[in-house]
Amino acid sequence: MDDTHMGIDFGAKLAGTTAVAMVRDGALRLWQSEKGKDADSWLLYLIAELQPKVIFLDAPLSLPKVYAREAFTTASDFFYRQADREVQAMSPMFIGGLTARAIKLRTQLAAQGIAVLETYPSQANRLLFPHLQGYKKSLAALPTYAGALQGLLSCPLPIPPANWHQVDAILAWNSSYRHLHHQAILYGDPKEGVVIV
Known part of the structure; x- marks a missing residue:
C-alpha cells in the first residue's frame, strides 16, 4: 500500500473546493478545505503533516x-x-x-523535495468510466461513482466521496497509482508540460 502519493483537486482559494486523497492506515482517506478559509495555507499545513513524496495536482503547472x-x-x-x-x-x-497558485505551490514544494506532477481527473473519468453517466452533473450520480471507484482502487475507501471535488481528488490519486505501476498515459509535450493520467 503506497502512502507516499497524494491526489489533489485544486480549487479556488476561498471556495472550500480543494480536496485531497491519500492512503493512511491502509485506506484511502479524504480531506477538504473549508469555505472562506485560505485553501493554500491549509494545503501546505496538511502536506507538512502527511509528508507525501509525490503529489498529483489537478491544475496547470506550466x-x-x-x-x-x-x-x-x-x-x-x-x-x-x-x-x-x-x-x-x-x-x-x-x-x-x-495556474499561478499551482505553479507557486509546485515551486514551494520542490524546495522541500516534494514532486508535484500534473493530472486531469476529467480525462481519467473518460478513460476509466466511459459507461457511467452524470460525472460532475448531479449529486445523484455520486453513489454510482463511489461504487465504481471502490472497485477500481487497490485499497479500501471507508468514507465515500461527499462531492465531485472529492471524486476528482480520488481520481488524481489513482493517476499517481497508475503512474507508479507503469499504467499511466502521458499527454502533451515534455518540453511544454505533461498531463499524467
Whole structure:
C-alpha cells in the first residue's frame, strides 16, 4: 500500500473546493478545505503533516510554450498547451489565477523535495468510466461513482466521496497509482508540460 502519493483537486482559494486523497492506515482517506478559509495555507499545513513524496495536482503547472521558448508568430498558440488540447482541458491562461497558485505551490514544494506532477481527473473519468453517466452533473450520480471507484482502487475507501471535488481528488490519486505501476498515459509535450493520467 503506497502512502507516499497524494491526489489533489485544486480549487479556488476561498471556495472550500480543494480536496485531497491519500492512503493512511491502509485506506484511502479524504480531506477538504473549508469555505472562506485560505485553501493554500491549509494545503501546505496538511502536506507538512502527511509528508507525501509525490503529489498529483489537478491544475496547470506550466504555460503554453510560446511564452518561454519560441518567438511569436501568427501560428503560435497563445492559449493552449499541447496537453490541454489532447485532454480537452481549459486554457491555463483562462484560469490564470489558479495556474499561478499551482505553479507557486509546485515551486514551494520542490524546495522541500516534494514532486508535484500534473493530472486531469476529467480525462481519467473518460478513460476509466466511459459507461457511467452524470460525472460532475448531479449529486445523484455520486453513489454510482463511489461504487465504481471502490472497485477500481487497490485499497479500501471507508468514507465515500461527499462531492465531485472529492471524486476528482480520488481520481488524481489513482493517476499517481497508475503512474507508479507503469499504467499511466502521458499527454502533451515534455518540453511544454505533461498531463499524467
